[in-house]
Amino acid sequence: MPKQVDHEERRRRIAEAVCALIDAQGLEGVSLRDVATRAEVSMGAVQRCFRTKEEMLLFALGHVGERVTERARGRLVGSPAQSAASTVGHVVGELALLREEHRAEARIWLSFLAAAAVNPALAAGLRNSYADLEGLFTRLLAEASGAPDPEREARTLLALADGLTGHVLIGHRTTEEAEELLHAHLAGLWGPTGAAAGR
Amino acid sequence: MPKQVDHEERRRRIAEAVCALIDAQGLEGVSLRDVATRAEVSMGAVQRCFRTKEEMLLFALGHVGERVTERARGRLVGSPAQSAASTVGHVVGELALLREEHRAEARIWLSFLAAAAVNPALAAGLRNSYADLEGLFTRLLAEASGAPDPEREARTLLALADGLTGHVLIGHRTTEEAEELLHAHLAGLWGPTGAAAGR
DNA sequence: TTCGTTCCGATGCAATCGCATCGAAAAAAC
DNA sequence: GTTTTTTCGATGCGATTGCATCGGAACGAA
Numbered sequence: 073m074p075k076q077v078d079h080e081e082r083r084r085r086i087a088e089a090v091c092a093l094i095d096a097q098g099l100e101g102v103s104l105r106d107v108a109t110r111a112e113v114s115m116g117a118v119q120r121c122f123r124t125k126e127e128m129l130l131f132a133l134g135h136v137g138e139r140v141t142e143r144a145r146g147r148l149v150g151s152p153a154q155s156a157a158s159t160v161g162h163v164v165g166e167l168a169l170l171r172e173e174h175r176a177e178a179r180i181w182l183s184f185l186a187a188a189a190v191n192p193a194l195a196a197g198l199r200n201s202y203a204d205l206e207g208l209f210t211r212l213l214a215e216a217s218g219a220p221d222p223e224r225e226a227r228t229l230l231a232l233a234d235g236l237t238g239h240v241l242i243g244h245r246t247t248e249e250a251e252e253l254l255h256a257h258l259a260g261l262w263g264p265t266g267a268a269a270g271r
Numbered sequence: 272m273p274k275q276v277d278h279e280e281r282r283r284r285i286a287e288a289v290c291a292l293i294d295a296q297g298l299e300g301v302s303l304r305d306v307a308t309r310a311e312v313s314m315g316a317v318q319r320c321f322r323t324k325e326e327m328l329l330f331a332l333g334h335v336g337e338r339v340t341e342r343a344r345g346r347l348v349g350s351p352a353q354s355a356a357s358t359v360g361h362v363v364g365e366l367a368l369l370r371e372e373h374r375a376e377a378r379i380w381l382s383f384l385a386a387a388a389v390n391p392a393l394a395a396g397l398r399n400s401y402a403d404l405e406g407l408f409t410r411l412l413a414e415a416s417g418a419p420d421p422e423r424e425a426r427t428l429l430a431l432a433d434g435l436t437g438h439v440l441i442g443h444r445t446t447e448e449a450e451e452l453l454h455a456h457l458a459g460l461w462g463p464t465g466a467a468a469g470r
Numbered sequence: 471t472t473c474g475t476t477c478c479g480a481t482g483c484a485a486t487c488g489c490a491t492c493g494a495a496a497a498a499a500c
Numbered sequence: 501g502t503t504t505t506t507t508c509g510a511t512g513c514g515a516t517t518g519c520a521t522c523g524g525a526a527c528g529a530a
Contacts, residue, residue, distance in 0.1 A: 098389040100299040104488065114509040125488065179388045186385035188441045189378045190297040195441040202443045228431065228452050231438055235430030238437075242387045242394040244401045245426070253427050260459070303518060313479040324518065471530100478525075487516070492509105499504070 083121050083131060086111045090132040095176040099183040102129075130197055133184050136177060137201035140167070144208060160216050161258060167205065168233040168254060170240055170247050178237050185234075206230055219261060232257060282320050282330060285310045289331040294375040298382040301328075329396055332383050335376060336400035339366070343407060359415050360457060366404065367432040367453060369439055369446050377436050384433075405429055418460060431456060 089111035093102045104125060108115040122128035147163045165171075169178035188195040209226035219225050236253060239245035245253075288310035292301045303324060307314040321327035346362045364370075368377035387394040408425035418424050435452060438444035444452075 096389070098386060100386075101389075103486075105486085115511095116507095116509050119489075120507080182385045182388055185437050185441065186381045187297060187299075189381055190295070190300075198441050199443045202438070202441075224452065224455060227444070227448070228456055231434030231444075231449075231452065232427065232431045233434065234437055235432065235434030238384050238433055239401070239430055242384065242397050242401075244398045245430075249426070250430075253423065253430065256423060257427055302516075304516085314481095315477095315479050318519075319478080473530080474528090476525105476527080478523105480522085480524105482521075483519090485517080485519105487514105489513090491512075493511100495506105495508070497504100497506070500502085 079121065082113065082117065084135065086113070086118055086121055086128065087132040087135040090128065091136060091176070091180050094132075094180045094183050098179075099129075099187050104128075126191075126193065129184075129187075130193055133194060133197045134200075136180050136184075137197065137204075140169070140177060140181070141201055141204045141208070144205060160212055161255060163208075163212060164229060164233060164254060164258065165251065167209075167230075168250065169237050170250050170254075172247070175241070178241055182238060182241060202230070213261075225261060229257070278320065281312065281316065283334070285312065285317055285320055285327065286331040286334040289327065290335060290375070290379050293331075293379045293382050297378075298328075298386055303327075325390075325392065328383075328386075329392055332393060332396045333399075335379050335383075336396065336403075339368070339376060339380070340400055340403045340407070343404060359411055360454060362407075362411060363428060363432060363453060363457065364450065366408075366429075367449065368436050369449050369453075371446070374440070377440055381437060381440060401429070412460075424460060428456070 086107060089107050090102060092110055093106055104118055105115060107128070108118045111118070118128070122131065144163055144167050147159075147166045166174075169175070169181065184194060184198060188198045206226055209229055210223045213219060213225050213229070214222040233254065236245065236250040240247055240250050285306060288306050289301060291309055292305055303314060303317055306327070307317045310317070317327070321330065343362055343366050346358075346365045365373075368374070368380065383393060383397060387397045405422075405425055408428055409422045412418060412424050412428070413421040432453065435444060435449040439446055439449050
């Protein structure tokens, strides 16, 4: 009893459309009709995939969350031989979503963050991703730096990256400035005499 | 030819209503009708005060921006005799919008931030407030710490505060955790041996 | 008073929203 | 081949949106 089309694949496709729309016009600019058009499916298809709009957004949130953490994790295991310090720099750079190519994801992330402030379900979804990232950072910092409290450093780093991302998005900070600030902060982590991460 | 009612006063009143609505349901939940109802004025009044909805939102953004920077500045000059370190701690604590009483402002701020990512006019408004805050922080840090680059520290601090605020809003971080991280970061500023700011 | 101008609140309107429903096409069962 | 069941795309519906328009109240000048 094979279904006519792969449902999961379609959900993925719709999630991508949602992301594209959020990137272009923000969360408020996302209507079911536009999503259907962008995903090149009928409105009925969208409604069958997701019972309600909120359910759709929630899935899309999980989708980008997965992509982001996946990429950070990939960066991590992808360069096991490098110095831990350099690895931290790379992972954070990836995570901060500063690069132009990830600007879209940053906008999407920020939209969800703002929406989550008044929507418990979205907040729960976001917390999952944040917990993952924080754990990843903590483990990374634990083996990379001699800091006595890697968890504290990871939490600080995560918040700093998030804040910088927002500042870059509204043009209050350039990508270069943000990266420099991030690297300077990291350099301060392994003692005032330590060498900064590459770049 | 005195106007029947004070226009500026009314604009203020409407801005407050906008803020209250954003706090409760986010930016998407703000309609002209709801604003009028909340501000206890007619819809026509809202329309005469602001030609368009965007103009209204822009004014509201400026309104909260003024409130926030004003409060931070007030904190600054209000305690000139204290140690600079303690002052920094207080100002940042105020700015981070962590306290429950300022949670509403934090939500509003975050909403505008997300909207600004896809709305140049709002972004410009936000940049003004950020520039003010950054200048304030920079001057404060310059005379408070012996750090060689107070501007860098100010920028980092601002981003960290913003990031933490977001994390608190979605429940990924408690207010206490965030304050502790903020203070720990500050403590690291004036040399690893320096005393932390008061609490 | 009477006229003319200005300001006010209320209502109208076209567009769009999320969601429910429907007939037809396809698949499965027999 | 026929019938039954499921899945599809499309359309309908009530509600809500931002904005435009309208009749009347409030004021100053004559």
